[in-house]
Each structure stands twice: as C-alpha cells, then as structure tokens.
Amino acid sequence: MADYIPPSLGWVKKQVELYESSGGTKGTTLLETGMPCIIVTHIGNQTGGIRKIPLMRVKVEESYVLVGSMGGQPKNPVWVYNLRANPEVEIRDETEVTNMRVREVTEDSERDALWKASAEAYPPYIDYQAKTSRKIPVFLAEPV
Numbered sequence: 001m002a003d004y005i006p007p008s009l010g011w012v013k014k015q016v017e018l019y020e021s022s023g024g025t026k027g028t029t030l031l032e033t034g035m036p037c038i039i040v041t042h043i044g045n046q047t048g049g050i051r052k053i054p055l056m057r058v059k060v061e062e063s064y065v066l067v068g069s070m071g072g073q074p075k076n077p078v079w080v081y082n083l084r085a086n087p088e089v090e091i092r093d094e095t096e097v098t099n100m101r102v103r104e105v106t107e108d109s110e111r112d113a114l115w116k117a118s119a120e121a122y123p124p125y126i127d128y129q130a131k132t133s134r135k136i137p138v139f140l141a142e143p144v
Contacts, residue, residue, distance in 0.1 A: 005049035015054045024095040030054055035122055038064060039092040040141070044078075045085035053079050057093065058114075058121040064091055065114045066102065066139040067122075072131030080137050091141055100141040114138050 007013045011031055018027030019039050030037040036057035044051050058065040068080040083089065087102045105111045115138060119125045129136050 002043065002048055002050050005044060005047060005051055007051075007053065012054060016052045019054065019092065020052070024092055024097075027054075028094050030056065033122075033124075040066060040079070041090040041092070042079060042082050043086040043088070045082045051079065051082060053077075056118070056122045058118045059093070060114065060117050060140075062143055064093075064100070064141040065118050066141055067115075067118050067125055068137035068139070069125055069128040072128035074132055074134065076134065076137060080139075083139055088144075089141060099144045101144050102139045102141045105138045105140050111138050114140060 007016060015027055015031050015037070016039060019037075028037065029035060033056075037054045038057045039052055040055055041050060041052050043049070055066055058067065066083070068076050070077040083102050084104060089100050089102055091098050091100050105114055115125070118138070125136070
C-alpha cells in the first residue's frame with residue numbers, strides 16, 4: 001500500500017484534513033470560496049504516493065467534472081499529470097465515497113458542455129481561463 005503524501009499548501013492540507021477527519025460532515029465547502037467541494041484521492045505520477053486534493057463540486061448526472069484551473073496560473077496543477085498517468089480515483093462527496101475512473105475530455109462539443117456546467121457551478125472559472133494562455137484541462141470522473 002502506498003503512503004499518503006499530504007498537500008504542501010497549508011490551506012489545502014487543512015481543507016483535506018477537516019473533510020476527511022469528519023467523514024465528510026465538515027469542510028465540504030472550499031475554505032477559500034465557501035462553494036461546495038469534493039476530495040479527489042489519486043496516485044502521484046512520480047511518487048506513487050496517495051494524494052488528496054479538494055476540487056470544486058461540479059456534478060453532471062452520476063459523474064464529476066474536474067477542472068485543472070489552478071486559479072488561471074500559467075501551469076497546470078500537478079494533479080492533472082497524476083490523473084493522466086493514473087486515472088483510477090476515489091471521490092468523496094460529503095459522506096459518500098465512490099471509486100471512479102477519469103478521462104481527459106478533449107473533444108470540443110463534450111468539453112464545451114462540461115465547461116459550461118463547470119462555469120455555472122463556479123463562475124470564476126471563466127475569469128481563470130481569461131487569465132491564462134493555456135487551455136485549462138477538463139476531466140470527467142465516471143463511476144467504475
């Protein structure tokens with residue numbers, strides 16, 4: 001079994017710890033925004049360690065949209081590379097934990113629909129895309 005490697009950013013680590021330690025009854029809104037979030041547990045592509053990241057909750061039917069915005073920074077968040085290498089994830093949405101498989105959505109019409117759903121759930125995504133020249137990666141996590 002791989003070791004858990006906590007997030008390096010203090011507020012992210014705090015968010016994950018609160019969410020996980022409460023069994024999904026606390027910390028279910030992102031500390032920075034007050035918006036609903038999920039915890040994505042995945043495997044590091046270089047470390048092989050267990051990683052956890054809070055992401056905005058964007059649910060489409062039984063799936064979740066994972067947006068690699070990183071606030072519009074010029075680089076992708078590290079978790080994007082982890083998901084590309086290791087698509088098996090676990091998603092905690094409050095008290096419910098589900099094993100899922102992610103795929104990066106690159107086909108334009110599907111990506112546009114998922115981007116629209118994401119921006120409706122969290123409007124700052126529009127500003128984040130405007131701030132960066134990179135095309136923000138969009139993943140769909142689907143039940144296994």
